[in-house]
Amino acid sequence: MAEHETHEFDVIVIGAGGAGLRAAIESSAMGAKTALVCKSLLGKAHTVMAEGGIAAALAHVDAQDSWQTHFKDTMKGGQMLSNWRMAQLHAQEAPERVRELERWGAVFDRTPDGRILQRPFGGHTYRRLAHVGDRTGLEMIRTLQDRGVHQGIDVFMECTVTRLLKDGDRVTGAFGYWRENGRFIVFKAKAVVLATGGVGKAFKITSNSWEYTGDGQTLAYEAGAELLDMEFVQFHPTGMVWPPGVMGILVTESVRADGGVLKNSKGERFMWKYLPENKRAEFAKNEDEAKQWLSDQVGGRVPDFNKRPPELSTRDNVARAIYTEVKEGRGSPHGGAFLDISHLPAEYVKKKLPSMYHQFKDLADVDITAGPMEVGPTTHYIMGGVYVEPDTGANNVTGLFAAGEVSAGVNGSNRLGGNSLSDLLVFGRRAGAGAAEHAKRADAPVVHGYQIDGAGKDLLAPFEGKGEDPYPIHRELQETMQSLVGIYRDEKEMLRAMEKLQELKKRAANVRVDGSRMYNPGWHLAWDLRNLLTVSEMITRSALDRKESRGGHSRLDFPKMDPGHARHNTRVLKRGEEMAIDRKPLPEMPEELKKLFEEKK
Amino acid sequence: MAEATFHVFRGDRNGGDLKEYRVPMEEGMVVLDAMHWIQGHLQPDLAVRWNCKAAKCGSCSAEVNGKPTLMCKNRLKYLDTTKPIVVKPIKTFPVIKDLVTDVSWNFQVNKKIPAFKPKEGTDWRYTQAEADRVQEFRKCIECFLCQNVCHVLRDHGQHEKFGGPRFFVRVAGLEMHPLDDEDRSGSLKNQLGLGFCNITKCCTEVCPEDIHITDNAIIPLKERVVDRFYDPMAMLLRKLFGKK
Numbered sequence: 001m002a003e004h005e006t007h008e009f010d011v012i013v014i015g016a017g018g019a020g021l022r023a024a025i026e027s028s029a030m031g032a033k034t035a036l037v038c039k040s041l042l043g044k045a046h047t048v049m050a051e052g053g054i055a056a057a058l059a060h061v062d063a064q065d066s067w068q069t070h071f072k073d074t075m076k077g078g079q080m081l082s083n084w085r086m087a088q089l090h091a092q093e094a095p096e097r098v099r100e101l102e103r104w105g106a107v108f109d110r111t112p113d114g115r116i117l118q119r120p121f122g123g124h125t126y127r128r129l130a131h132v133g134d135r136t137g138l139e140m141i142r143t144l145q146d147r148g149v150h151q152g153i154d155v156f157m158e159c160t161v162t163r164l165l166k167d168g169d170r171v172t173g174a175f176g177y178w179r180e181n182g183r184f185i186v187f188k189a190k191a192v193v194l195a196t197g198g199v200g201k202a203f204k205i206t207s208n209s210w211e212y213t214g215d216g217q218t219l220a221y222e223a224g225a226e227l228l229d230m231e232f233v234q235f236h237p238t239g240m241v242w243p244p245g246v247m248g249i250l251v252t253e254s255v256r257a258d259g260g261v262l263k264n265s266k267g268e269r270f271m272w273k274y275l276p277e278n279k280r281a282e283f284a285k286n287e288d289e290a291k292q293w294l295s296d297q298v299g300g301r302v303p304d305f306n307k308r309p310p311e312l313s314t315r316d317n318v319a320r321a322i323y324t325e326v327k328e329g330r331g332s333p334h335g336g337a338f339l340d341i342s343h344l345p346a347e348y349v350k351k352k353l354p355s356m357y358h359q360f361k362d363l364a365d366v367d368i369t370a371g372p373m374e375v376g377p378t379t380h381y382i383m384g385g386v387y388v389e390p391d392t393g394a395n396n397v398t399g400l401f402a403a404g405e406v407s408a409g410v411n412g413s414n415r416l417g418g419n420s421l422s423d424l425l426v427f428g429r430r431a432g433a434g435a436a437e438h439a440k441r442a443d444a445p446v447v448h449g450y451q452i453d454g455a456g457k458d459l460l461a462p463f464e465g466k467g468e469d470p471y472p473i474h475r476e477l478q479e480t481m482q483s484l485v486g487i488y489r490d491e492k493e494m495l496r497a498m499e500k501l502q503e504l505k506k507r508a509a510n511v512r513v514d515g516s517r518m519y520n521p522g523w524h525l526a527w528d529l530r531n532l533l534t535v536s537e538m539i540t541r542s543a544l545d546r547k548e549s550r551g552g553h554s555r556l557d558f559p560k561m562d563p564g565h566a567r568h569n570t571r572v573l574k575r576g577e578e579m580a581i582d583r584k585p586l587p588e589m590p591e592e593l594k595k596l597f598e599e600k601k
Numbered sequence: 602m603a604e605a606t607f608h609v610f611r612g613d614r615n616g617g618d619l620k621e622y623r624v625p626m627e628e629g630m631v632v633l634d635a636m637h638w639i640q641g642h643l644q645p646d647l648a649v650r651w652n653c654k655a656a657k658c659g660s661c662s663a664e665v666n667g668k669p670t671l672m673c674k675n676r677l678k679y680l681d682t683t684k685p686i687v688v689k690p691i692k693t694f695p696v697i698k699d700l701v702t703d704v705s706w707n708f709q710v711n712k713k714i715p716a717f718k719p720k721e722g723t724d725w726r727y728t729q730a731e732a733d734r735v736q737e738f739r740k741c742i743e744c745f746l747c748q749n750v751c752h753v754l755r756d757h758g759q760h761e762k763f764g765g766p767r768f769f770v771r772v773a774g775l776e777m778h779p780l781d782d783e784d785r786s787g788s789l790k791n792q793l794g795l796g797f798c799n800i801t802k803c804c805t806e807v808c809p810e811d812i813h814i815t816d817n818a819i820i821p822l823k824e825r826v827v828d829r830f831y832d833p834m835a836m837l838l839r840k841l842f843g844k845k
Contacts, residue, residue, distance in 0.1 A: 041650070042708060043743055044658045102725060105717030107732050107739055107778065114726030132736065138657065139739060149708075150716045157705070180697055209652040243629020249655045359655055362674050364629065471641040515646030518613065519698040522645030 001449045002456030004175075004184035009035045009154070010439035012174060013193040013432070014161050014216065017045035018137075018421060019404025020195030021144035022097075022428030023393075023435070024153045027193070032436035035187065036148065037156040037176065039211050043145050046197050046209055047424065050137025051252035051355065053119060053129030054101075054425070055418030056094035060111055061118040062126035062302070067091040068596050069125050074419060075597075077123040077314055078383070078412020079551045080566065081229065084589040085390035086409040090419070090426050097425035098130045106143040108132055112300065120257045120297065123314040123416040125305060127297075134252050134353045140421060159185060161215070162527060163455040164192060164223040164400070165447045171223060171399035172445035175455040179524060182517020184456055190442040191435035193393070194220060194386060194402040195428065199233075199535045201474075201528070203379035204482035207239055207250040213528035214535030216406035220386045221534060221579075225395045227572040228408040228584065229384030230535070231542035232552045234415055235487045237318035239378025241336035246363050248378040251339065251356060253417040255373075256311040258352045259294045260341040262322070263372070264330035270337075271310035274321035283310050298348065316414045316552050319377040323487050326376065336376035342369055377487055381420065383411040383552060384542070387571075392438075393431025399438065403431035408569070413551025462526040463517075467510030470526040477504055477532060485540050490557040497540050505533050541581045542570040602626065605677060606685040607635055609647065613698045619687065620644075626677060632688060633661050633672035636700070648699035656809055659744030663700050664689045669746045669807050691749040704745055710764050713792045717775055718783040727779040738774035738818060740810045743767065747804035747814060753797045764793030766804035766814045773818035776825065786829035789822055796826075 011027040013020045016038035028034040038045065059065040070091035075082050102108065102116065108130050109117040120127045132139040148155075161176035165186070173188040196216030200208025217227060238251040256262070264270050275283055284290035284307040296303035311318065322337045332338050341349055346369035350357050353368070360366040360373055386395055386402040388409060393401040404424045411419065462470075484497035508530060513523040548562035549555050568583040603626045608619040622643055624635045636649045652658040654673045661672040666680065666687050680686055694702040747766035753759045764772075772785050772793070789795045804814045812818070828835060 040652055041660065041704070044652045044660050046652075048658050048742075049653045049655070099725075103719060105775070105778065105781075107735050107774075110727065110729040110732050114728055117729075132739075135657070135740065138742065142739065146711070146716065149712055155708075157708075180701075180703075209654070209658075211652065244627050245630050245634040246654065249653075355657065362656065363631070363676075469645045471645060475641070513645065519648040519701050520646040521640055521648060525645075 002184055002453050004186050004452060004456070006186045006188065007035065008188040008445070009033045010189065011191045011193065011435045012037060012187045012189040013195055014174065015045065015195035015197060015404070015406070016042055016155070017047035017195065017197055017404065018140055018144065018424030019428035019431070020045070020193070021141065021148055022425050023193045023195055023403055023432030025144065025148050025151060026429045026432030027436040028151050028153050030433060030436035032439050035154045035156060037159050037161060037187070039158065039160050039179070041157050042155055043141055045141065046211060047137045047141045047421070049209070049250065050140070050421055051134040051250065052121060052254045052257070053131030053136045053418050054094070054098055054140070054421040055121070055124060055128050055416065056098045056130055056422055057091060057128060058095045058098060058116060058118060058130065060115045065126040065128060070094070070128065071593070072596055073124050074410065074416060075412070077416040078414050079561065081412035081550065081569065081586070083390055083409040083587065084593055085587065086427070088593065089390060089430070090410050090423060093426045094422040097422065097429065101140065101143050101425070104143050104147045106139050108139070119254065120308070120312065121417045122253055122256070122312045122318070124418065129418040131254070133351070134254050134355045136421065156185070160524065160527070161219065162459055163451070164219050165451050166223060167446040167448065169398055171397055173447045175452055177459060180519055182520065182523070186447060186452055188445040188447050190439035190445050191399050191401060193431050193435045194400070194406050195404045196406045198382045198405045199532070199539070200379045202477060202481045202532045202536045202539070203486070204478035205239065205248040206379040207236060207248055208379065214531040215528070216402065217385055217538065218531040218534045220395065220397070220400065220402065221538070221572065221574055223397050223400060224574060225397045225400060226387040227385060227538060228387050228569040229413070229542070230382070230538040230572055231546050231570055232383035232413045233379060233539060234315060234381035234383060234552045235319040235377040236380035237315055237322050237377055238339060238375040240364065241332070241374050241376040242334035242364060249359070250378065250380065251373060251375050252353070253315070255339060255341055255353060255356060256309070258341065259298065259344050260311065260339050261309065262311050263338045263340060264325045265332060266330055270325055271313060271318065271321055274317060275310055275313055276317065279313070282306050283308050283313070298344070314414055315417060319487060320554060322375070323377055332374040334374050336374040338372035339375045340372035342371055381405060381415055383413060383415050384408045388431070391430065392434030393427055394434050394438070399442065401431045401435045403427040413553060459527065462511050462513040462523060465510050465512035467507060467512050469513065469522055470508070470511050470529050471522070473504055473507050473511065474525060474529055474532070477529070477536060480504070481536055481539070485543060488554050488556050489543055490555060491544065494540055494544050501533060501537050501540065508533055537579055538572045541579060542572060545570050545581050545583070605635065605682045607639070608685045608687045609636070609639065609699070610689045611647070611699055612696065614696060617696070621685065626682065630677045631673055632665055632675040632677070632686070635677070636672060636688070648697070648701045650701050657742060659742035662691050662744045662746050662749065664691060669749050671744055671746070671809050674809060691745070693749045693755045706760055707743070707745055707748060707767065710768050711771070713764070713788065714768060714772055714775070715783050715785050715788055717778065717781055719780050720782040723780050725780070731779040735774050735777050737812055738770045738777070740812060741767065741770050742810060744809060746807045746809065750803040750807050752801065752803065759794065759797055762794040763797045766819065768793060769795065769798070769822055770812060770814055770818045773822055776822065784829070786826045790826050790830060795819070795822060
């Protein structure tokens with residue numbers, strides 16, 4: 001058998017961002033022997049870059065807020081494709097999860113009466129996001145990290161999992177390697193929680209780090225799991241567009257929530273043009289009304305909810321607007337739109353957006369208190385992912401659980417800003433509990449030598465490869481997905497993408513790496529590339545099947561929402577060696593929840 | 602296109618050398634961009650840690666022309682590109698490979714710090730001014746550059762007895778939390794060796810988050826330790842009336 005070390009746990013959690021940490025904390029608190037495995041050092045996961053806040057109906061700032069309103073906002077933001085039960089649990093439990101973070105030592109910004117402050121955000125009716133300036137993710141990950149450390153969770157840092165191990169139909173462990181020295185490691189476990197995040201590195205312009213290579217989606221797929229909604233990729237409207245090295249890096253939505261306005265090269269505040277007809281009543285009608293809203297908001301008064309600035313439309317909509325302005329020749333010098341918050345006092349901007357201030361000053365020589373930023377859409381998030389049972393995070397494969405961005409369900413076709421951090425906490429906890437509960441009942445895990453041998457052989461294959469190194473293949477994949485399966489899609493382009501993906505797959509099968517197994521990024525990328533190709537195919541195939549435009553999925557050849565696509569999720573499943581796509585009916589929302597949509601707001 | 606020359610450390614625990622690479626320069630380029638360009642075009646196995654590329658995660662610490670820095674923030678336009686730019690791993694921690702070092706010791710130190718313990722019966726209300734005070738410390742991105750330049754670690758190798766500036770910042774964030782009820786002065790004195798620090802402010806100078814490590818974290822903590830252990834009046838009062 002391939003040489004390896006073996007560790008046995010009740011539960012292993014793969015991924016140490018918000019969802020993975022929260023899952024591990026819960027699992028361990030329930031008495032399960034728990035390991036946390038992550039590709040980076042602890043505390044460096046993508047959650048650390050989250051900026052705006054955690055959406056939770058605490059009702060500290062707007063007393064009218066309630067879980068019902070948060071639930072409705074989430075369902076509407078996702079164009080009714082969210083799993084109703086997940087959207088409900090999410091809205092109901094987010095406040096308690098935020099308070100729990102506070103009890104564990106997180107220090108949020110405060111209201112004048114000393115409670116957790118909440119800021120407005122796109123698609124949220126009320127001011128709802130608990131935050132810490134524009135570095136909420138750092139606060140969250142550090143709080144969870146320290147909580148986890150004191151709970152005695154075993155952490156395996158810089159360790160990549162490349163395969164789930166199965167005994168018959170159930171997942172019984174995972175195979176991986178230490179990035180430091182390339183040695184193999186086998187985990188035997190009664191339950192595995194995937195919390196590996198997203199897929200952004202399949203695209204050229206992205207806010208995501210190197211870790212976001214679709215690992216969990218691919219691990220689950222290979223193990224026979226169902227995936228849903230993979231066509232729904234979120235292009236965040238505001239990423240940096242200049243200089244080239246930082247293209248795609250996130251510019252938080254808080255800039256717009258705290259008063260930033262979007263303008264084109266002609267100086268027009270263009271977002272009014274792009275508000276969907278049925279949403280116009282929820283926004284300011286003109287510059288004066290928007291100004292009034294902002295001055296109330298900054299001045300600590302209660303602003304009129306139906307006079308929000310148009311920049312607070314949902315992300316899918318703002319991203320399309322900027323894209324269109326640039327395409328029609330009204331872009332900024334580096335191909336974006338102008339985002340300006342310099343009309344507000346410099347001290348206010350620095351207090352509310354400290355990391356944006358430094359990011360632009362240090363990396364782009366722009367002082368955001370003195371002039372506008374240039375911004376454009378950037379691949380940010382995937383709404384779809386591994387299917388999970390809402391209450392427990394369990395997948396259709398026994399012993400497999402998932403939480404956070406890698407899973408599907410709560411966000412439907414478009415995620416509202418702030419709903420990700422709350423998702424991580426609510427469903428991280430639930431998946432951790434689900435896995436620990438499962439582990440109590442499950443038989444001792446059995447792993448099979450032939451699976452370990454196979455996984456080891458596949459992982460080392462690139463050292464024997466005769467083809468090219470992985471970097472150029474990765475660059476071509478990113479170009480392909482960016483230009484053919486990006487913010488606007490049509491059938492012809494996506495079919496071209498499918499052809500290109502097949503070609504890249506062949507080239508990737510022969511990929512060659514040089515050097516040793518010691519901390520070798522070329523080798524690491526060779527493996528990540530397989531995952532990226534798999535998720536790119538899922539995204540493209542799912543996008544081809546959804547012949548309509550909805551949320552984050554916009555088709556030029558089917559520009560309207562189609563009621564015929566309103567009642568199902570697109571499902572991806574491995575059948576034999578084939579990637580099969582079909583349509584899975586949405587679960588029926590109970591009457592009492594349906595009624596919420598009939599009542600007047 | 603204009604090129605810049607980089608001399609990058611290549612090697613492992615057993616030693617290594619600087620290797621020369623020529624990289625085309627692009628507007629706005631940072632040192633990390635150059636390392637990525639080298640990986641993607643010349644040296645696929647060049648080891649370097651990074652994540653966010655926006656100075657938020659603290660992964661890409663290195664020594665550029667001898668200066669400890671985050672590579673993602675280090676713009677070429679502020680470096681002399683007429684001469685080779687030397688890029689080496691941070692010195693205080695053992696090299697794993699190339700620019701990647703073994704910083705696992707830091708995670709061990711973190712475990713020694715007593716956790717946040719909220720006051721009993723608190724209503725969880727406090728002011729923004731109170732939050733501001735600890736938020737300065739909670740900005741830390743754990744790049745470990747302060748640990749790298751601290752002479753207690755870098756020159757004297759007191760890793761066994763000393764926690765280092767990063768963890769004094771962390772303790773300060775806990776101790777000054779308006780609702781915290783734990784006393785960490787014993788741990789500061791004994792496990793974390795706060796007394797070794799002789800406030801030369803090297804840590805403060807390199808902090809990419811501009812945390813006033815020495816003035817706002819270390820000195821107030823030193824005062825706490827002094828009050829707790831060396832104040833004769835307090836000692837007498839404690840003797841007479843019990844703890845605190």
